[in-house]
Amino acid sequence: MKMLVTGGAGFIGSNFIRYILTKYPSYAVINYDKLTYAGNLENLRDIENHPNYSFVKGDILNTELLNHVMKGVDVVVHFAAETHVDRSIMGADAFVQTNVIGTFSVMEAARQNNVKRFHHISTDEVFGSLGAEGHFHEETPYDPRSPYSASKAASDHLVRAYYHTHGLPITISNCANNYGPNMFPEKLIPLFVTNLIEGKKVPLYGDGLNIRDWIHVEDHNRAVDMIIHAGKVGQTYCLGAMEEKTNREITDLILQKMGFGEEMIEYVEDRKGHDRRYAIRPYKAMVELGWKPQITFDQGIEQTINWYRDNPEWWKRVRSGEYQDYYKKQYGEKQGMTI
Numbered sequence: 120m121k122m123l124v125t126g127g128a129g130f131i132g133s134n135f136i137r138y139i140l141t142k143y144p145s146y147a148v149i150n151y152d153k154l155t156y157a158g159n160l161e162n163l164r165d166i167e168n169h170p171n172y173s174f175v176k177g178d179i180l181n182t183e184l185l186n187h188v189m190k191g192v193d194v195v196v197h198f199a200a201e202t203h204v205d206r207s208i209m210g211a212d213a214f215v216q217t218n219v220i221g222t223f224s225v226m227e228a229a230r231q232n233n234v235k236r237f238h239h240i241s242t243d244e245v246f247g248s249l250g251a252e253g254h255f256h257e258e259t260p261y262d263p264r265s266p267y268s269a270s271k272a273a274s275d276h277l278v279r280a281y282y283h284t285h286g287l288p289i290t291i292s293n294c295a296n297n298y299g300p301n302m303f304p305e306k307l308i309p310l311f312v313t314n315l316i317e318g319k320k321v322p323l324y325g326d327g328l329n330i331r332d333w334i335h336v337e338d339h340n341r342a343v344d345m346i347i348h349a350g351k352v353g354q355t356y357c358l359g360a361m362e363e364k365t366n367r368e369i370t371d372l373i374l375q376k377m378g379f380g381e382e383m384i385e386y387v388e389d390r391k392g393h394d395r396r397y398a399i400r401p402y403k404a405m406v407e408l409g410w411k412p413q414i415t416f417d418q419g420i421e422q423t424i425n426w427y428r429d430n431p432e433w434w435k436r437v438r439s440g441e442y443q444d445y446y447k448k449q450y451g452e453k454q455g456m457t458i
């Protein structure tokens with residue numbers, strides 16, 4: 120099996136590659152990544168010498184390179200994206216380019232090279248914002264409200280269109296908020312944990328009562344593995360661990376586990392268009408694939424806090440852009456390179 124993973128130097132993609140090469144050491148895995156601010160080869164330092172792992176530095180907008188790399192590939196798992204909602208509010212250009220046009224470009228290459236499966240990684244944010252009641256599921260109508268979620272919704276539509284129009288053998292997963300090791304310290308959990316390690320306050324948006332549904336990255340990746348191997352072509356799977364929490368509850372738990380009090384909370388101006396609640400009903404994946412989450416939020420958050428405590432060089436360098444400066448100095452803007 121030859122697998123191409125786009126965005127494999129990011130948070131979820133790097134955990135996915137490690138998971139796959141550990142479970143299926145005979146699979147050949149190509150990591151195709153542009154190494155944006157969020158992509159980091161340090162995330163895969165422990166497996167970079169694995170005989171079946173290779174890395175190609177490339178933009179998913181580079182169709183020529185993609186076509187070349189896609190030769191003989193059986194399965195594409197498409198993680199590459201711009202992913203931070205706050206950045207999409209500041210400027211949506213890269214989100215439209217990478218998430219919409221980039222997805223089109225990866226699918227075109229997959230189509231031309233007759234891949235056997237194209238799995239698209241998406242988010243529950245495409246469904247919009249819930250009130251106090253109800254859950255997202257596979258039949259929920261799309262209603263994205265941030266530039267990030269709108270760009271991911273557009274990509275989901277394109278992926279389905281390629282299935283219906285061209286018969287591209289696709290599957291899609293729409294997953295809840297992930298957390299775990301190697302998450303860029305701009306998102307809620309790693310930002311708060313690293314701020315506290317440095318003795319800084321944590322910025323809670325608005326009233327702190329927005330709700331997210333949290334899943335450990337390993338539970339997410341186990342589900343993606345099952346979808347690739349046993350999911351039905353053309354189908355969508357909603358993934359989540361049924362761990363709904365308000366941001367204030369998460370903050371209190373992190374404060375308590377790290378030995379701080381509520382004086383470390385700083386209530387700050389709310390995010391524009393801040394979605395109130397996300398919650399996933401993952402029954403289809405549970406019934407059809409036999410998947411179920413294995414890591415409780417309490418276990419997962421403890422492991423995650425410990426990982427950030429144990430790896431201060433990683434997040435300090437990531438935060439300062441030191442790795443990116445290094446890649447730039449060493450390799451410039453050249454693509455198609457194996458580093």
Ligand code: NAD
Nearest residue numbers: 126128129130131153154155157158178179199200241297
């Ligand atoms: P991330 O921001 O940590 O990593 C994104 C990766 O994509 C980086 O390695 C980056 O270098 C790469 N990339 C960006 N633009 C590229 C381009 N033009 N060409 C090639 N590579 C490019 O993201 P993540 O949190 O790991 O998310 C991965 C995927 O999962 C995304 O598609 C995201 O929408 C989806 N998702 C994320 C979450 C979450 O909570 N983080 C939840 C559900 C779905």
Ligand code: TYD
Nearest residue numbers: 204296305306307308322323324329331366
């Ligand atoms: P985030 O981690 O950015 O994920 P998403 O917006 O994709 O769900 O944010 C999670 C929640 O935490 C969201 O309701 C916004 C809130 N939040 C804060 O309160 N403060 C922060 O500094 C950040 C980054 C997020």
